[in-house]
Amino acid sequence: METHVVVIYPHPDDESFGAAGTIAQFRNQGVPVTYLCGTLGEMGRNMGSPIFANRETLPEIRREELVNACEKLDVDLHMLGYRDKMVEFEDKRNVADHLKGYLEEIQPSLVMTHYPGYAVHPDHNAMGAAAIEAVRLMDPDKRPTVWAQAINQQELGKPDISNDVLPVLEQKKEAIFAHQSQAKGILGQFHGGSDTSAELGEKAKRHLGQEQFYIWHFSD
Incomplete structure (x- = not known):
């Protein structure tokens, strides 16, 4: 069993869409989980559906959503204070040293982060690289x-870890919907206008019911 898990992602909702099921499983086992969140996602384009945010109000809204999601997941949250969509321009060593300070204090047995170069968003790739x-x-x-x-x-092949998180899917959905400004827009990709709620549920299960990871191997 892990002794402490640290999750490192750049945006509010990365933890919920990407790893909330795995986080919930660890918490249900009594394993402490700490989330180091890089930014507030303040440059995100989703302003709610219907719209309830604007560019000025979005940072505080997303901060509140992040806090709510972390409360639902029962994780210890630390906001790192980087600017959204600017992580790729930060000095990687400086960010790594910042993260290393947390890791040396917490002494986790496991770190979860994005795979640099294969996480699509530049902030994902940059934060993952700094975490590693x-x-x-x-x-x-x-x-x-x-x-x-x-x-x-x-290009990476079969993941090393594939977690079936269907038993904790409701916990994961609660965390996702805590991010109200983002959830409907992102979940909208799982259904068309004619889909029923039941069909949406089955599609959500297929997309959200497995969480997959690669074990990073260090050469030194």
Whole structure:
């Protein structure tokens, strides 16, 4: 069993759409989980459906949504304060050192992050690269295992870990819908105008019921 899990993603809702089921499973086992969230997602284009946010109000709304989601998942939240859509322009070593400070204090047995180069969004790739660098910089005897999550898996082959999170799907959906400004727009891709609620539920299960990761292997 893991002793402490640290999740490192750049945006509010990355944790819920990407890993909430796995997080819920760890919490249900009594494993502490800490989320290091890079930005507030303040440059996101989704303003709610119907619209209830604008560019000025969105940062605080997304902050509140993030706090609510983390309360539902029962995780310890730390906001890192980087600017949305600017993580790729940060010095990777500086971000890695920032993250390393948290990791050395928390001493997790597992870190979950994005797989750099295969996570589609530049912020995902940059934060994943910095997280992996942070772990690499640690004493090899104290390094946690890293699970890297790829959105584009085609070139990477079969994931090392495939978690069936259907038993905790309701917990995952609660976390997703805590991100009200984002949830409907993103979940809308799972259905067409003629789909019934039952059909939407089955599509959601197919898309959200498995969470997959690759184990990152360090060469030194």
